[in-house]
Each structure stands twice: as structure tokens, then as C-alpha cells.
Amino acid sequence: MTSKIYPGETLPLQKDVNITLGPGAYKNPITQEIIPVSAGLLHCKTNKKQTNQLVYVETKSKRYIPKLNDFVVGVVNGTLGESYKVSLQEGSNNVLLSFMGFPNATKKNRPNLKNGQAVYARVSQDVSEIDIEIECIDPTTGKEGGFGVLDESGFIFEVSLNFANELLFNSSSIYFEKLSEKCKFEIAIGLNGKIWIKCGEGMKYDDNNELLPSSLNDMKYTVAAANYLKNCQFISKSQIDQSLKDSFKHLS
Amino acid sequence: MHLKTSTLSNFDGSAELQSGNSKVIVSINGPIEPKPKQELPNVCSLEINLHPSQGLSTTRENLLVDKIRSILSSLIIKYKYPRQLISINIQIIRSELDSIIINNFxxxxxxxxxxxxxxxxxxxxCYFALIxxxxxxxxxFISIHSCIVNKQxxxxxxxxDLIECGSNHIIVLSIKDNQPNKIIFIDSKGKFSEKELLDVIDYNFNSAVGIxxxxxxxxxIKIxxxxxxxN
Incomplete structure (x- = not known):
């Protein structure tokens, strides 16, 4: 069930069920009242046994607030003690990525990241009163699990947070299926709205930091794919084909 | 009333509202990292800048900012963003006051x-930009400006109207389930009796639903x- 909701309205909550609050729902500690705090699409789901109800408001947002277990793309900004400072978004507080937050890292065998390098990581601690922490380990296996340093042959661009959420979690979304008709790509989607993408072999540089002529075509495809995905957040599903065509029209 | 939202792409939220002959643009960034002196341990801090349509901001703008701050701090859930800053920039683009120059209000x-x-x-x-x-x-919340001209x-x-009127009143009402709920703020200028003020509040409560x-x-439309x- 989805409908539009505005801040402070009464939520359609059932009595005598366990209620789980998602983003956009807030329990006022003084009045103990549960209210929506933003305007957007209300989702209210009850499980089959009628024992649990989930309430959240889906909104468009550009500012990322870290939440536990979110996957994020960050840029290393410096070091602080035993940790790297990582920027998830311009203007926001830096988060910490411990030297130990990598698989098989020890005191002697620590990763060596430079300023400006991008990482794909998971938020491991989200208490907003203290510094947020991220790590590059899959907690279930203790191994890499797809996290780690994103190489420099890719390209990072930004989309709105709810669209990043859609791309990462909606397995039935057709955006990547359509894109795969045009080129081969590798992608890392951060819920902080940053997306890292690499088409083909990506952009390779020589020793003087100049783009190799052989990777020029891959660079064009990478930029076109990024433009296509950025454009998709402003159009309806029926226009996706046209947007794909427009983005790749100069490429063979 | 004309509204455009997300007009400024570099901000987290922005709104441009034209109401009557006044046009205002509000942009919001936040929650972002505050300067050390602005940081509060358990709530977010608010930074509000108001730029008039002409000239530099004066004591009048400072007083308006104080009023806006007192209203917004009671409506924003500040405990959700500890140690953060919400920065609000207000630019008056066009106002009827432009036609007259007043040095000291x-x-x-x-x-x-x-x-x-x-x-x-x-x-x-501000409401639309916060959304x-x-x-x-x-x-x-909604804000209603009304005045009493010839007892109407x-x-x-x-x-x-303002220059001719006996008194004018700005009332900010909070809205719950489409009905006005509480009075957040009242600011009245001019000469008026208690009954007149109560009448104005009654009138505004009734017109709030329509607004x-x-x-x-x-x-x-924005959603x-x-x-x-x-789709």
C-alpha cells in the first residue's frame, strides 16, 4: 500500500502488533506518538500472521545520513591515528576506516591507501553522537566480499539517494539490463548516492598520467553509461530506451 | 501561489515561492559538518542567512532571522541530527518594499x-525547502498574513493595505491531519483590541484548511x- 503523506499526520497503525519504524518515521520520546517526519510515499506492510507492521516513508534526498550495514563509496581524505578519514559526501563529516578494517590486515601488514583513492565499504557503526566507522570486510565470511579499493580506471558520479537505493536493491529494475545491451561494465553502487562505474577495461594511464589511446573508447563508453544512469532518475520507464539511445548515439 | 522545488542543484534542498508580489528563494544544506563553535553535543544547530532584495542586510533582517530561527527550531526535530549543522539561506528576490526605500524601520x-x-x-x-x-x-506548518482594514x-x-490598516498579524499554525493544530507564533503590529486579535485567530483557523x-x-506535484x- 502506498499513498502520499506529510509531516505530523496520523499513521495508519494497527493496534497490538509489533511496529518496526523505517526511515521517515519517528517516535516522539515525550508524547510516545509515532509520526511521519517527511513528505513522500508512505509504505505500510503487515506480515501474513498480522503480528508485525513495517512503516517507512520513501522520499527523495540528496544528503546521506550513514546507517548500519549500508554499502557506500567513499574517497580517502587523510589519516587520523590508526584510521583513514573517508569522505562520503562533500560537506558531511568524514567517517573513519580503520587500518584493521581490511581482510587479513595486521599491525605489520596494513593496506596502503593514498589521498583521493576510492573505496567500497560497509557502514559498521552508525551512532551519530560519535564518529561513524566503515570497513571493507564482509561480516558473514570475514573475507573481501566485493568490498575494497576501487581502481582508478573507473568513473564516479552522483545520483539522488532513493535512486541509488533502487539500483542497488531492486533486482527487477531494468536499467542495467538495458545498459548491458550496449557495453560490458563493472559497477559499485553506494547508498550515499555515489556510483563507481567502469566500462570495458576502463581508463588506463601511462607513467606521465596521460590517458592511453587504446582506452579512449572505453572512456567514452564509461561517460555515456554514467550520463544514461544520471538521466534515468528524471524520466519515466517508457523513455529509458530513448535515453539509452541518446547517450550512446555518438558511439559505434 | 507559484512554487518551484529543487531549483538550485548544488543544494540539498531548495524552493522558490511567489506569493502575491513577493518572490523568495530558500536553499538548505544539511545535515552537514558544523564549524567547531557551532557544534552542539546532542542537537543540530541552525545557521540562517537572510539577504534582502536590495542592499545589505540591516538590523531589520537580523530581527527577522531571530523570528525565523525561533519558529524553525521548534518544528525541526533537532535531536535526529546531533553534532550537525543545518544551513538555511533565504534570498528575497522581489518585494513590494522595493518601490520605497526605508532607511530605518x-x-x-x-x-x-x-x-x-x-x-x-x-x-x-522555508516549509517547502525543508520538505x-x-x-x-x-x-x-503554514504562515498566514492578515490585516484589519475598516474592521474587516x-x-x-x-x-x-498594510499602510492603511489598523493592525496586521502574522500567525504560524501547525497542521495535523489537514486541520490546524497549534499556534506556533503570532506577531502583531498596530493598534488592536483583544477581541480583534481573537477574531483574526478564528478567521485564520478557518482559512488554514483551504490554504x-x-x-x-x-x-x-513535487513528489x-x-x-x-x-512510472
Whole structure:
């Protein structure tokens, strides 16, 4: 069930069920009242046994607030003690990525990241009163699990947070299926709205930091794919084909 | 009333509102990293800048900012963003006050009457910008400007109405389930009796439902635009 909701309205909550609050729902500690705090699409789901109800408001947002277990793309900004400072978004507080937050890292065998390098990581601690922490380990296996340093042959661009959420979690979304008709790509989607993408072999540089002529075509495809995905957040599903065509029209 | 949201792409939220002859643009960044002196341990801090349509901001703008701050701090859920900063920039683009130049507003009773002229539009624009920036709010709110001319209550007065009127009142009401719920703020200028003020409050409570349904229509359009990729 989805409908539009505005801040402070009464939520359609059932009595005598366990209620789980998602983003956009807030329990006022003084009045103990549960209210929506933003305007957007209300989702209210009850499980089959009628024992649990989930309430959240889906909104468009550009500012990322870290939440536990979110996957994020960050840029290393410096070091602080035993940790790297990582920027998830311009203007926001830096988060910490411990030297130990990598698989098989020890005191002697620590990763060596430079300023400006991008990482794909998971938020491991989200208490907003203290510094947020991220790590590059899959907690279930203790191994890499797809996290780690994103190489420099890719390209990072930004989309709105709810669209990043859609791309990462909606397995039935057709955006990547359509894109795969045009080129081969590798992608890392951060819920902080940053997306890292690499088409083909990506952009390779020589020793003087100049783009190799052989990777020029891959660079064009990478930029076109990024433009296509950025454009998709402003159009309806029926226009996706046209947007794909427009983005790749100069490429063979 | 004309509204455009997300007009400034470099901000987290922005809104441009035209109401009558006043046009205001509000942009919001936040929650972001505060300067050390602004940081509060358990709540977020608010930084509000108000730029007039002409010239530099004066003591009048400072007083308006204080009023806006007192209203917004009671409506934003500050405990949700500890140690963060919400920065609000307000630019008045066009105002009827442009036609007359007033150097010092506090000098004469006549000047005082038009002191709050744009405040109502600014507050309404702030509401839309806060919604656009997805900042958590306890309640929706609307601001209504009305004046008493010849014992008649008039909504959204023009500059001439304000100069002629006996008194003018800005009332900010919180809205719950489409009905006005609480009075957040009242600012009155001019000479008026207690009964007149109560009448104005009654009148505004009654007209709030209609005004908020217009607000809802504007927000519905915004939400539909935000989720266009879902269709």
C-alpha cells in the first residue's frame, strides 16, 4: 500500500502488533506518538500472521545520513591515528576506516591507501553522537566480499539517494539490463548516492598520467553509461530506451 | 501561489515561492559538518542567512532571522541530527518594499506596520525547502498574513493595505491531519483590541484548511516529479 503523506499526520497503525519504524518515521520520546517526519510515499506492510507492521516513508534526498550495514563509496581524505578519514559526501563529516578494517590486515601488514583513492565499504557503526566507522570486510565470511579499493580506471558520479537505493536493491529494475545491451561494465553502487562505474577495461594511464589511446573508447563508453544512469532518475520507464539511445548515439 | 522545488542543484534542498508580489528563494544544506563553535553535543544547530532584495542586510533582517530561527527550531526535530549543522539561506528576490526605500524601520509607527511584510512568504517558502531537503519536521506548518482594514479582516494584504490598516498579524499554525493544530507564533503590529486579535485567530483557523490543501497540491506535484522513474 502506498499513498502520499506529510509531516505530523496520523499513521495508519494497527493496534497490538509489533511496529518496526523505517526511515521517515519517528517516535516522539515525550508524547510516545509515532509520526511521519517527511513528505513522500508512505509504505505500510503487515506480515501474513498480522503480528508485525513495517512503516517507512520513501522520499527523495540528496544528503546521506550513514546507517548500519549500508554499502557506500567513499574517497580517502587523510589519516587520523590508526584510521583513514573517508569522505562520503562533500560537506558531511568524514567517517573513519580503520587500518584493521581490511581482510587479513595486521599491525605489520596494513593496506596502503593514498589521498583521493576510492573505496567500497560497509557502514559498521552508525551512532551519530560519535564518529561513524566503515570497513571493507564482509561480516558473514570475514573475507573481501566485493568490498575494497576501487581502481582508478573507473568513473564516479552522483545520483539522488532513493535512486541509488533502487539500483542497488531492486533486482527487477531494468536499467542495467538495458545498459548491458550496449557495453560490458563493472559497477559499485553506494547508498550515499555515489556510483563507481567502469566500462570495458576502463581508463588506463601511462607513467606521465596521460590517458592511453587504446582506452579512449572505453572512456567514452564509461561517460555515456554514467550520463544514461544520471538521466534515468528524471524520466519515466517508457523513455529509458530513448535515453539509452541518446547517450550512446555518438558511439559505434 | 507559484512554487518551484529543487531549483538550485548544488543544494540539498531548495524552493522558490511567489506569493502575491513577493518572490523568495530558500536553499538548505544539511545535515552537514558544523564549524567547531557551532557544534552542539546532542542537537543540530541552525545557521540562517537572510539577504534582502536590495542592499545589505540591516538590523531589520537580523530581527527577522531571530523570528525565523525561533519558529524553525521548534518544528525541526533537532535531536535526529546531533553534532550537525543545518544551513538555511533565504534570498528575497522581489518585494513590494522595493518601490520605497526605508532607511530605518523602527523609527515611525508607519514603518513598523510594514516591518513583517515578507515574513509570511519566507516562512512558507522555508516549509517547502525543508520538505525538499528531507529535514525531519514534527508537524507541517503554514504562515498566514492578515490585516484589519475598516474592521474587516483581509488575508495576504498588499503594501497599501498594510499602510492603511489598523493592525496586521502574522500567525504560524501547525497542521495535523489537514486541520490546524497549534499556534506556533503570532506577531502583531498596530493598534488592536483583544477581541480583534481573537477574531483574526478564528478567521485564520478557518482559512488554514483551504490554504493547506493548496500546499498539499504543490507537494503532491513535487513528489510525483521526484518519483517519475517509478512510472
Amino acid at each position: 523602527e523609527n515611525s509607527p508607519k514603518d513598523l506596520k510594514i516591518f513583517n511584510f515578507e515574513l509570511s512568504t519566507i516562512l512558507n517558502c 525538499d531537503a528531507n529535514i525531519a519536521l514534527y508537524e507541517s 479582516i483581509k488575508l495576504n494584504p498588499s503594501l497599501e 493547506f490543501s493548496e500546499f498539499k497540491r504543490l507537494i503532491d 510525483d516529479n521526484d518519483f517519475v522513474w517509478k
